[in-house]
Amino acid sequence: MLERLHRSDEALVGRKVLVVDDDVRNIFALSSVLERRGMIVLTAGTGREAIATLETTPDVAIVLMDIMMPEMDGYETMQVISQNVSFRRLPIIALIAKAMKGDREKCLEAGASEYLAKPVNTEQLLSALRMWLHR
């Protein structure tokens, strides 16, 4: 059992994840879960900060992006990121609270690889990360 758990985290250990959320409590909660699994967590409180971090850190493996943020929201941020050819293969998991019909399509159109509802279910999040990082 333990061995299986360990093996399933192989895809996560040592990988760099950028967590983008304007609420520092969410950032704290998410980075608790991710660091426990051996991931290296970078954080950004705004879309602009996220883009700047990606530009200066070439080895980010995956991005967790909150959608509802003031000023520059997650959709806009993802659009800017996906316009840059060097991030073409960078998976982005969009996190959205109070999901409405059509949000999923909107996320995927803006450049998200996947879409998860907030509050985030830990197991769901980890399996999405494993899937996107395994490729």
Next chain:
Amino acid sequence: MSANEKVNILMVDDQPAKLLSYDAILAELGENLIKAASGREALEILLKTDVAVVLMDVSMPEMDGFEMAEIIRQHPRFQKTAIIFISGVHLTDLDNWSRLSTVLHQCGLLMKLG
């Protein structure tokens, strides 16, 4: 870490006057004192800075010291960070007692007089 390297002490209080007085009291330690005016600001600092001790007020608007301590403690990086509460909170209040006891076994408590 070398012996003469300064450590960071994070002081959290929503009242600027209190922060100033902690600053005056702790200055003689010669360590690096960092001020935060809210729990939110404190968490942002913690994400980017190595902190040895968190000194915090219990009753603050929006996010109080109990909530903050819980959030800090659940993070693997801060499981051993010292947290000291500074409290003028009414400990006769049962609700406060039970919340306090859930976090107190890992934290220190300093009573704020007056």
